[in-house]
Each structure stands twice: as structure tokens, then as C-alpha cells.
Amino acid sequence: MAQSRIIRLVTSLSFRVLIALVAGLAVGAAARSWGLPGGAGTAELIAAIGQLWLNALKMTIIPLVFGLLVTGIASIADAAATGRMALRALMVFALILTGAMIYGIFASGGLHLLWPIDPEGGRALLAGAPPETAVRATAQGGGLPAFLKSLAPPNPIKAASEDAILGIVVFAIAFGFAATRLPARLRLPLVTFFEGVSETMIVIVHWVLLAAPVGVFALALGVGLSAGVGAAGTLGHYIALVVLAQLGLIAILYAVAVIFGRIRLDRFARGIIPAQVVAFSTQSSLASLPAMVEQARTALGVSSATAGLVLPLAVAVFRATSPVANLAVCIYIAHLYGIALSPTALIAGGLTALAVSVGSVGLPGQISFFVSIAPICLAMGLPIExxxxxxxxxxxxxxxxxxxxxxxxxxxxxxxEGGDATAEDEAAAGI
Known part of the structure; x- marks a missing residue:
């Protein structure tokens, strides 16, 4: 019941935010042509409202990322200790995530070569956005020596205040693994504390996102005032490139299932359709879990024991599209601002994307979008405005x-599950 309420809230929020974007662009374009009541003073007030909402989102990034990573690592360690099957599942997850991260970097770069951003449209989108923050030299300059030094911040508090997110991620990972070595009487309250921190930050994000239509309207109105509706085409281009990167990954996942899962392509493709339909309608892996378990058992030849352990674990810690989609957004922002990404920036972004994918909650993307992508942008030295x-x-x-x-x-x-799909499996599945 609670999950369904959250899904309804986010679906409704998505619609309201999209309407706010369209309305802001339209009102801004109209005001650009016919004048804005109050003139420059009104424009400054509207820009301040948009910046206030953006700052409210930004203030949750560091504590949320740290808390999610510590609790995520603790859950992975606990799962690995439960048996060989869980450990094997975690190894499969890690290999797929690493491959997805590498694919994501090259796929997004290739898509921009084939279909670059229209310069006029890009300028139109950025015209009314809040001023960008300075690009961080640790991510964009200094080469490999600077990158290596940034991995271990001498002062984590200072690193947090300076948005040196990669160092914070490394520190959080080290902290999380160190916590798993503590005796239970010390480990449990520590992990519970950071779980409480992350859940508190998520509540704040929920509150801030309730005001998302107001914040997005204010920011979009600024874009409309500066450039009319010319930004709409760039937003459509952005959607297309992010979706294309993910479609490429989905195609690769079919091949991975066939080759390493030793199952026929037609059987796998037909077997997962019901779960994909639920995913399409709910935009939530958690809400899709019952359908996944059912289809794995009845259509894919996966035993109840394997499905019952692997799939809930996957929903908790495994989000294969997260590195691809998040890196696609960050690389798009880099091209939008005309920032050339160095190899060290791409490595920093890829490593942060992997870490964030483990810590991300399994809820619809409107909830996790900002807190998942902003850390990767910061690690790559990109503006998030x-x-x-x-x-x-x-x-x-x-x-x-x-x-x-x-x-x-x-x-x-x-x-x-392993092993070839047997004729008995296929007969039982009605294939």
C-alpha cells in the first residue's frame, strides 16, 4: 500500500513538473515578447525562487550519498555472508555493472559524435539557467597525479564543503567496509545511524520535490525570458540520446542472458515481457519484483530458491541502467556547456556512477534523479545548475x-541459476 501511494505520488508529480516546465517556457517566451510586469525586479525574484529550490536539493547530496554508501556496503557484506549463491549473485552484479559503466562512457560519446547538440538550442537552454559553478580542477585538470591525490581527502569535512565528491565516495566506501569488520554490538547501531541519516535526507528530498513544479516553473521561465521556446528542441534531443544509450544496454543484456545464462533468445524475450510491462507502468523495480519472481520461475527455468534470493537482492543493490543513464546525463551536460572531458574526469565519473548505483534506492527516478546524478557531475567537475x-x-x-x-x-x-534450459523447463513454461 505504501509503495503504491509513493508510485501514485511520483507519477502525479512527474506530470505536474512537466506541465510546469512547458508553462514556464511559454510564459517566459510571452513575457520576452510583451514585457514582464515589474521588469527586472520580478525577473530577479523569480530567479531567486528557482535558485532557492535548487539549493534545497543540493544540501542533501553529501549526507545522503555517504549514508547510502555505508548502508549499501553493509547490506552487500551481509548478503555475501549468507552463502555461496549470494556471493555468486554479487559477482554477477559487479561484472554487469562494470561492463555497463564502460559501455555507458563509450556509447554516450559515440552518440554525441553521430548526433551532436545544436549550438543554438544548447545556448537557448542554458540562457536562463542559474550561473554555473566553477569547474573543479581535481576532476578536469592535473592529470593522473592530481586524480590519484583526490582519492584520499586529507580532511573529509573540508572535502565535503568543497564538493570534492570523489574523495567523499572513497572515504564512505572505506568507512563502510571497515564498519563490517566491527563486532555486531558496534556495527549494528553504527549502520542503523547512517540508515537513519539517509532516510531522513530522502524525506527532505520528498519535501523539496513537492515544490518541484514551483522551482521548475521559475527556472523554465528564466529560460523562456532569455531565449523563448528555443530550448524545447534541445530537451527532446537530450531525451533521445539518454533513451538510445539505454536501449543499447538492453540489447546487450539480452545477449548476455543468452550467452551466459544458456537460454534461447526467444524464450528469454517472451519470458520477461510481463515483468517489463509492470516496469513500464510503475517505473519501479520494487513494484516489479513479484512479476519478476513469477516469470523467472515459470518462464525462465529459474528455481524458486534462486529467484527468491537473487531477485530481491538485485532490487536492493543492483541497478544496471544506473551507470549508463546517469553518465549519459552527465556527458550531455558536458557537451551542453562545451566542457571537454579528460580521461581522469571520465574515470572519476565512472567510479562514482558505480558507487551511486549501489547506494541508490529502488524507487522511481523522480525521487533519485538529482541525488544520483549530481554527485557524478561534481566528481567530473561539471555544473549541476x-x-x-x-x-x-x-x-x-x-x-x-x-x-x-x-x-x-x-x-x-x-x-x-546456471545450467542449460531443459526441455522439461520449457514444457512446464508452455513454450
């Missing part, structure tokens, strides 16, 4: 995020 405008159209890419995650979860379950 345009993210609220991209959040407004996240509802479309998020559909493919969830479909990809469900496809990856079922592929992983089939791989962990």
Missing part, C-alpha cells in the same frame, strides 16, 4: 531505466 530542467523530462528516460533494470535482474537470475 541545469539538472532541474532535465529533471522535468526525466519521466520518459526513467521508463527505460526501469525496463533495463528489470531485464538485467532477470538475466542475472538466469546466469546465477
Amino acid at each position: 541545469v539538472l532541474p530542467l532535465l529533471l522535468a523530462v526525466e519521466v520518459i528516460p526513467d521508463i527505460f531505466r526501469t525496463i533495463g533494470n528489470v531485464t538485467a535482474d532477470l538475466a542475472a537470475a538466469r546466469i546465477v
Whole structure:
């Protein structure tokens, strides 16, 4: 019941935010042509409202990322200690995530070569966005020596205040693994504390997102005032490139399931359709879990024991499309601002994307969009001020995020099960 209420809230929020984006662009374009009541003073007030909403989102990033990573690592360690099957599942997850991260970097770069951003449209989108923050030299300059030094912040508190997110991620990972070595009487309250911190930050994000239509309207109105409705084409281009990157990953996941899961392509494709339909309608891997378990058992030849362990674990810690989609957004922002990404920036972004994918909660993307992507942008030295405008159209890419995650979860379950699909399996499944 609670999950269904959250899904209804987010679906409704997605619609309201999208309407706010369209309305803001339209009102801004009209005011640009016919004048804005109050003139420059009104424009400054509207810009301040948009910046206030953006700052409210930004203030949750560091504590949320740290808390999620510590609790996520603790849950992975606990799962690995439960038996060989769980450990094998985690290894499958890690390999798929690493491959997805590498694919995501090259796929997004290739898509921009084939279909670059229209310069006029890009300038139109950025015209009314809040001023960008300075690009961080640790991510964009200094080469490999500077990158290596940034991995261990001498002062984590100072690193947090300076948005040196990669160092914070490394520190959080080390902290999380160190916590797993503590005796239970010390480990449990520590992990519970950070779980409480992350859940508190998520509540704040929920509150801030309730005001998302107001914040997005204010930011979009600024864009409309500066450039009219010329930004609409760039937003459509952004959606297309993010979705195309994810479709490529989904196609690869089919091949991975066939090769390593030793199952026929037609059987796997037909077997996962019901779970994909639920994913499409709910945009939530958690809400798709019952359908995944059912299809894994009845259509893919996965035993009840394997499905019952691997799929809930996958929903908790495995989001295969997260590195691809999140890196696609960050690389798009880099091209939008004309920032050339160095190899060290791409490595920093890839490593942060992997860490964030483990800590991300299994809820619809409107909830996790900003807190998942902003840390990767910061690690790559990219501005995050345009993210609220991209959040407004996240509802479309998020559909493919969830479909990809469900496809990856079922592929992983089939791989962990091992063995060839037998004729008896196929007969039982009615195939």
C-alpha cells in the first residue's frame, strides 16, 4: 500500500513538473515578447525562487550519498555472508555493472559524435539557467597525479564543503567496509545511524520535490525570458540520446542472458515481457519484483530458491541502467556547456556512477534523479545548475531505466541459476 501511494505520488508529480516546465517556457517566451510586469525586479525574484529550490536539493547530496554508501556496503557484506549463491549473485552484479559503466562512457560519446547538440538550442537552454559553478580542477585538470591525490581527502569535512565528491565516495566506501569488520554490538547501531541519516535526507528530498513544479516553473521561465521556446528542441534531443544509450544496454543484456545464462533468445524475450510491462507502468523495480519472481520461475527455468534470493537482492543493490543513464546525463551536460572531458574526469565519473548505483534506492527516478546524478557531475567537475530542467523530462528516460533494470535482474537470475534450459523447463513454461 505504501509503495503504491509513493508510485501514485511520483507519477502525479512527474506530470505536474512537466506541465510546469512547458508553462514556464511559454510564459517566459510571452513575457520576452510583451514585457514582464515589474521588469527586472520580478525577473530577479523569480530567479531567486528557482535558485532557492535548487539549493534545497543540493544540501542533501553529501549526507545522503555517504549514508547510502555505508548502508549499501553493509547490506552487500551481509548478503555475501549468507552463502555461496549470494556471493555468486554479487559477482554477477559487479561484472554487469562494470561492463555497463564502460559501455555507458563509450556509447554516450559515440552518440554525441553521430548526433551532436545544436549550438543554438544548447545556448537557448542554458540562457536562463542559474550561473554555473566553477569547474573543479581535481576532476578536469592535473592529470593522473592530481586524480590519484583526490582519492584520499586529507580532511573529509573540508572535502565535503568543497564538493570534492570523489574523495567523499572513497572515504564512505572505506568507512563502510571497515564498519563490517566491527563486532555486531558496534556495527549494528553504527549502520542503523547512517540508515537513519539517509532516510531522513530522502524525506527532505520528498519535501523539496513537492515544490518541484514551483522551482521548475521559475527556472523554465528564466529560460523562456532569455531565449523563448528555443530550448524545447534541445530537451527532446537530450531525451533521445539518454533513451538510445539505454536501449543499447538492453540489447546487450539480452545477449548476455543468452550467452551466459544458456537460454534461447526467444524464450528469454517472451519470458520477461510481463515483468517489463509492470516496469513500464510503475517505473519501479520494487513494484516489479513479484512479476519478476513469477516469470523467472515459470518462464525462465529459474528455481524458486534462486529467484527468491537473487531477485530481491538485485532490487536492493543492483541497478544496471544506473551507470549508463546517469553518465549519459552527465556527458550531455558536458557537451551542453562545451566542457571537454579528460580521461581522469571520465574515470572519476565512472567510479562514482558505480558507487551511486549501489547506494541508490529502488524507487522511481523522480525521487533519485538529482541525488544520483549530481554527485557524478561534481566528481567530473561539471555544473549541476541545469539538472532541474532535465529533471522535468526525466519521466520518459526513467521508463527505460526501469525496463533495463528489470531485464538485467532477470538475466542475472538466469546466469546465477546456471545450467542449460531443459526441455522439461520449457514444457512446464508452455513454450
